[in-house]
Amino acid sequence: MTYTCILVETVGDGPRKTGLIRLNRPKALNALCDPLMDELGEALAAFDADAGIGCIVLTGSEKAFCAGADIPSIKDLDFLSAHQGGLVSKNWEHVLKVKKPVLAAVAGYALGGGCELAMMCDTIYAAESAKFGQPEIKIGVIPGAGGTQRLPRWVGKAKAMDLLLTARMMDAQEALQAGLVARVFPTEGFLDEVLKVAELLNAQSAPALALMKEMVNQAFETPLTQGVQAERLAFHAMFGTHDQREGMTAFLEKRAPQWKHG
Ligand code: CO8
Secondary structure, three states, X not given: OOOOOEEEEEEOOOOOEEEEEEEOOHHHOOXXXXXXXXXXXXXXXXXXXXXOEEEEEEEOOOOEEEOOEOHHHHOOOOHHHHHHOOOOOOOOOHHHHOOOOEEEEEOOEEEOHHHHHHHHOOEEEEEOOOEEEOHHHHHOOOOOOOHHHHHHHHHOXXXXXXXXXXXXXXXXXXXXXXXXXXXXXXXXXXXXXXHHHHHHHHOOOHHHHHHHHHHHHHOOOOOHHHHHHHHHHXXXXXXXXXXXXXXXXXXXXXXXXXXXXX
C-alpha cells in the first residue's frame, strides 16, 4: 500500500526486525486526520502479521510526535456527525489490537490526541525535547481518545487534573518523574537509542513478548486477584511452547537460545 500520511520502513540486522512507522504530516505537525489513522491501522496490522517483525516503533518528527487531532477536519462537526460518523471510535483502536510490543518514540510535541496515541502504545520513550500535554480545554473541548482516562492511570490523579485543567505542557524530565515515560534520551540520536531498545525486544521469544505485553496491559483493566490468576494461566501456557524448553535448556547449557517463536 502507498501511504501519504505516514512513512513505513523495516530496520535492523537481526533475524527479526523493527517495524518503524513515522507520522508524516509536517505542515500540520503530524495532526491526526482520518486518512492518517486509517493508514496507521493498515501499517500496524501489516507489521503485526509479519513474522519477520519483532516489535514496532511509532514516532513523529524532531519538532512534533503529533500535535493532536487535525483541528480543521473536526471543527465543523456537530453532535450527530461526530457520534454517528464514528469520530475516534472508527479508527483509533488499531494500536490497541496489535499483539507485538509498540514503542512510542516521542520528540517534540505530543499534545491532545498525540499524547493519547502515545499512551495507547505499550511504553513511551522521550527525547529531551519532548513536551506532553492535553490542551483541549484551550479549544473548548475535552480529550476524546482516552486522555481523561489513561493519563490519571499513568501519572496519578493530581498531576493529570493539573495537566488537563490548565492545559500546560510537561517536559521530558517531568514526564519521566511522573511515570509517563520509561526513559529519556538526548535529542541528538534519540531515535537510534529507541531502535536499540527495539533490537533487544526483537531478540526475545515472540510468544513470551506477546503474552508479557498482554498481561501488563490487562493489569490496568482487571482487579489484582483476577489479573494474577490470568497471569498464572498465561505462565502455564508458556510451557506449551518450544521457546520455554529452549530458553531453559540454553540457560543450563550456557549458550544463547535459538527461538522458534512458537
Ligand atoms: N491540527 C491541525 N493543524 C495543526 C495542529 C492541529 N492539531 N497543530 C498545529 N497545526 C498546524 C498549524 O495550524 C500551523 O499550520 P500553518 O503553518 O498552516 O499555520 C502548523 O501546524 C505549525 O503550527 P504553529 O505555527 O502553531 O507552530 P508553533 O511552533 O507556534 O506551535 C503548537 C506548536 C504549540 C503545537 C501549536 O501548533 C498548537 O498549540 N497546536 C494545537 C495543539 C492542540 O490544541 N491539540 C489538541 C487538538 S484536539 C485533540 O487532539 C482531541 C483529540 C481527540 C481525539 C481525536 C479525534 C480525531
